[in-house]
Amino acid sequence: MDQLLAMRAFARVVEAGSFTRAADSLDMPNATMSKLVQELEAHLGVKLLQRTTRRVTVTPEGQDYYAKATRILNDLEDIDSSFNVAQGKPRGNLRIDVGGLTAKDVLIPLLPDFIARYPEIRIELGVADRAVDLVGDNVDCVIRGGPLDNSSLIARHIGDAVMMTCAAPAYLKQFGIPAYPEELKNGHRLVSYVSSQNGRAMPFRFENNGERIEIKVEHRIGINESNAHFAAALAGIGIVQTFAHTAKAALREGTLTEILAKWRPPAYPFHVVYPHNRYVTHRLRVFIDWLLECFPDKVRGTDKR
Known part of the structure; x- marks a missing residue:
């Protein structure tokens, strides 16, 4: 044996x-x-x-x-x-789980730099908007957005994303441009992001000079995957709240328009999370350090690379 x-x-x-x-x-x-x-x-x-x-x-x-x-x-x-x-060569498999939009718009564009620095680390990337069992699925770490509610995990804050409220020009031409958050209750179509963990629609949140407003109305459509949620806005189905770094290209091209700019949602925190009983290998440690270096600017949309 x-x-x-x-x-x-x-x-x-x-x-x-x-x-x-x-x-x-x-x-x-x-x-x-x-x-x-x-x-x-x-x-x-x-x-x-x-x-x-x-x-x-x-x-x-x-x-x-x-x-x-x-x-x-x-x-x-x-x-x-x-x-x-001692040899300066972290190696081996690194299993990472991340949400769809964060993978597409933030992590994957940054990965060439990490691969160049650490060519002997093999990355297995799981991409899905779902809660992953880090221990059961043998995942080294997860990049998660939003509030954390699992005290059995270790979390390192790696950045805050700017959020904005957007809609397609065709939608705004048909339904009008709201000037105040409360106007969203008057006949507007909201496309809600639905949590894959609890099945609940995320409320629309707004903030202006310390004043906070939360809008909970029956949504036109609820979607539990972030890429599809953003695609619904591009298709003119309704109003969404999404990341500024995701919407940047669509805003520049004119396929989306930001609304309620004075009432942007609060910043959206991101963490890298791993189990408290999991040994932090050299490869995981350098990955976390690299995230702390690169992720904040990218998620804020200030990355120049």
Whole structure:
């Protein structure tokens, strides 16, 4: 038995909550994953996992072994990372999850710089407007916008996006240009962004000299994916609130018009988030440092590259 590999396999099953997801994350057959855990249990003489057709449950002995095994695995990662640091060459896979618009307009345009700096880091980018299970999906970090509500995660603030309210010229010609936020309640069509986490439509928010207004009206259409949400504005379906860096090109080309400019929404915070119990590898550390350097200007729309 390869005890180290068996420990890694067992730890991933605990974190992923299933043999199939754990096998996928380690790129090995499901049967191999199961055999490794069985050999580990036989070697230890204890039952680490209770298996049924529907779920995998960690036994008390398994919980104790997981806590001790992960300390060893993290120490090994630390040793490997220390040599990489000494050589100045962070390497390995880095799994990142990010929302659609943020990937398209911010992160991907910046990535050539990161790839040039760290050519031995392989990036796996998951792009979707959804809540990701960082541990279960074996994701190193997530770039998230908006307020954070999960205290079990470590979050680093990496920038604030300027928000604006926009609509297509054809829409404004038909329905008129509102001069005050409250006018949106009078026959205007709002296209709401719907949270994939709770299914709720985000309210339209406005701020002017310390005064804040929140508009909650029945939306014309609700969309839970950011690229499609922005496309709805371009199609003239209704009014949206979106990022200034996303709308910049459409505003310049005249396919969108900013409205209620004196009542821009509050700044939208972005964080890079990772699990509190996940060892911060050298490759994750340099990625976070790079984000802190590059992301703020890009998300504000002041990046000159």
